Amino acid sequence: MAGTSRQINSANAYIDAEFVMAPKDFAVEGRTIVVNPNLTPVTVGQEPVRHIPAFSSTVLVDTTIEQGDSVLLLRVLDEGNMADVVNQPGWSLFADLLPGFPRTTLLYRGPVERIGTVEFDPGLALGEEKPLGPRTFEISVNLWFAPAGTDCAIHNVHEFIEIHSQIHGYGRMQKFKERDHNTLYEDQLMSPGHTPPVPFCRTRPDGGFTYPWHQYRADxxxxxxAVEYHAV
Ligand SMILES: [Fe+2]
Incomplete structure (x- = not known):
């Protein structure tokens, strides 16, 4: 068994969160959400050997990760009291972090951690028609919490590529034609261990990213x- 494993600052009494670099026959104990934040596949150590694709995740139970560039491992420790996670160190009501964000929207963000850099071609990574050449991205991760029934606000601006993995509960990643809930055009259901494998954005000629109007909704x-890729 090899790989450099460390807890990241998303870890707390409710959710364990670990970042493993270069896992090799790495033991996954108990029920664990395994996120592949790379463009390269992560393979699972069971026959027939199959992989966790790029920007994707699964739930593994008492098995091994055969190999990969890196993985994020998340384990729910206290399913019954999850609403208290927002009282853990480093958590904030998002309205306290972003001036003007509605205080009635009970969206909370956990501590942000930069976990390293990765090099990939954003054109290829986003499944576009042509490669754009390799670029280096800094990866940052954080957890979010919202109570049942929360619409977490429709937005369409990010200067980074983002993907989202469901850890606890049931929600949706939604796309809209306009900044209006009545214009929903795609509704991706999220259950624990799921990551929509196609990021929502496309590249822009100036190096930025175009997003549709989108939001997270907590059922x-x-x-x-959230895993974010910031060009450096
Ligand atoms: Fe977003």
């Missing part, structure tokens, strides 16, 4: 992981 109390 039950929800925790999800």
């Amino acid at each position: 039950t109390d929800c925790v999800w992981l």
Whole structure:
């Protein structure tokens, strides 16, 4: 068994969160959400050997990760009291972080951690028609919480590529034609261990990213992981 494993600052009494570099026959104990934040596949150590694709995740139970560039491992420790996660160190009501964000929207963000850099071609990574050449991205991760029934605000601006992995509860990643809930055109259901494998954005000629109007909606109390790729 090899790989450099460390807890990241998303970890707390409710959710364990670990970042493993270069896992090799790495033991996964108990029920664990395994996120592949790379463009390269992560393989699972069971026959027939199959992989966790890029920008994707699964739930593994008492098995091994055969190999990969890196993985994020998340384990729910206290399913019954998850709403208290927002009282853990480093958590904030999002309205306290972003001036003007509505205080009635009970969206909470956990501590942000930069976990390293990765090099990939954003054109290829986003499944576009042509490669754009390799670029280096800094990866940052954080958890979010919203109580049942929360619409977490429709937005369409990010200067990074983002993906989301469901950790606890049931929610949705939604796309809209306009900044209006009545214009929903795609509704991706999120259950624990799921990451929509196609990021929502496309590249722009100036190096930025174009997003549709989108939001997270919590059907039950929800925790999800955001993984962001910031060009450096
Ligand atoms: Fe977003």
